[in-house]
C-alpha cells in the first residue's frame with residue numbers, strides 16, 4: 001500500500017485511474033506528461049489487481065521501440081520490486097499482472113488472438129496507427145470492462161484515430177488535451193525549448209508544443225511566393241565562396257544536376273541525362289578546373305557514391321564532400337535527417353534578399369515538397385517517391401540546390417586547397433596537363 005501511495009498521478013491524468021470509460025484518448029504536444037502518466041497509472045492499477053496490459057504501437061521492430069524501457073525505469077524509480085522485468089514482458093510476481101508489448105502492423109490473426117484477454121490496451125504514439133490496424137484491434141479487445149488508452153501527438157487534421165474516435169466522441173469515450181504547461185513535472189529545459197520555438201515560429205509552436213494538427217497550408221515547406229520573388233534579377237555579383245551541389249541520378253529517368261551558388265546568388269544549373277559515374281566524374285573534374293569551387297557537396301547515396309570515389313581518388317577530397325540524405329543531421333534535435341536539415345536551410349535562405357536562377361522546373365520542385373514531423377517533433381520531408389508521383393519527376397534540381405546547404409562554407413581566401421590539402425588547384429591541373437593523364 002505504501003508503494004502505491006508513492007505513485008502520484010498528475011491531475012489532468014486522474015481519469016485514467018478514477019473513471020470507467022471504454023476509450024481514454026489523451027492528446028497534446030511535446031512534454032505533456034502523457035507517456036509518464038500512462039506508465040505510472042498502469043503500474044498503480046497493476047499493483048492493485050491482476051491485469052493483462054497490452055502496450056501497442058503501429059510498428060515495433062524490437063522491444064526497444066516500445067514503452068518497456070519507460071515502465072522499467074518507473075519500476076526502479078518507485079522501487080516496485082514485485083515487478084519482474086523480463087526481456088519481452090513485465091510481470092507482477094505477487095498478483096500475476098502482466099505487461100506485453102506488440103506492434104500492430106506485424107500482427108497476424110493468430111497473434112492478435114492473444115490480446116483477447118486484455119484488460120487495458122495502451123496505444124502509444126497513436127498518430128501513426130492506421131485505420132486498418134484499428135479495425136483489427138478494436139473488436140479484439142473484447143473482455144467485459146476492458147479499456148483502450150490512447151496517447152497521441154496529432155500530426156494532421158485527419159489522423160485516422162482522431163477521426164474515428166476523438167473528432168466526435170461518444171459517451172463511452174473520454175477525450176483530453178494535455179500540454180507541457182499542464183504538466184507539473186515538465187522540466188525547465190523543455191519549457192525553455194518551447195518558448196524559444198514560440199518566438200521563432202508560432203505555427204511550429206502550435207503544432208509541436210500545443211498539440212495542434214498541421215494546417216493545410218502548413219504542409220508545404222517552402223513558400224511559393226518567396227521562390228517567385230527570388231527568381232527576379234537583383235544581384236549583379238557576389239563574392240561569397242562558390243558552392244556546388246551535385247545531385248546524381250538514381251534511376252534511368254532522373255537527371256544529374258550541378259547547382260552553382262555563391263551566398264545569396266544561385267546563378268547556374270547544369271543538367272545531364274544518362275551519364276555513368278566516370279562521365280559524371282569527368283564533368284565534375286572540368287567544373288573544378290574551370291570554376292574553382294570552394295566545395296562540391298555530392299549526394300553519395302546510390303550511384304553518387306561511385307562518382308565520389310573517383311573524385312576522391314583523383315585528389316579532390318578537400319573540395320568534394322559526400323552527403324547522405326538519410327544520415328544524421330548536424331542539428332539532430334531539430335531535424336530527423338540530413339535531407340530535412342538541408343532543405344530547411346534552403347527554406348531559411350529564401351527569407352533573405354536572394355536571387356535564384358529563373359527556371360520553371362526548379363520552381364515546381366521547390367514548391368512541391370511537403371513537410372512532416374517524427375515522434376520527437378523533428379522535421380522530416382515527405383518521401384521522395386511520393387513527391388515524384390505527384391510531380392511526375394524527381395526533385396533533382398531542387399535537391400542539387402538543397403545540397404549547397406549541406407554544411408556552412410567559409411571563404412578561406414584566394415588559395416584553394418586541393419589534393420592532399422597542400423596543393424593549389426592550378427598545380428593540380430597544370431601537373432595533369434603536363435603528364436597528359438587525359439581527364
Ligand SMILES: Nc1ncnc2c1ncn2[C@@H]1O[C@H](COP(=O)(O)OP(=O)(O)OP(=O)(O)O)[C@@H](O)[C@H]1O
Pocket residue numbers: 008010029030031032033034035036037040153183185186187
Ligand atoms: N510523474 C512524473 N515524474 C517526474 N517527471 C515527469 C513525470 N511526468 C512527466 N515528467 C517529466 O515530463 C517530461 C515529459 O513527459 P512525457 O515524456 O511523459 O510527455 P509526453 O506527453 O509523452 O510528450 P512527448 O510528446 O514528448 O512524448 C518527461 O521527460 C519528464 O521529465
Ligand SMILES: [Mg+2]
Pocket residue numbers: 034035036
Ligand atoms: Mg510521450
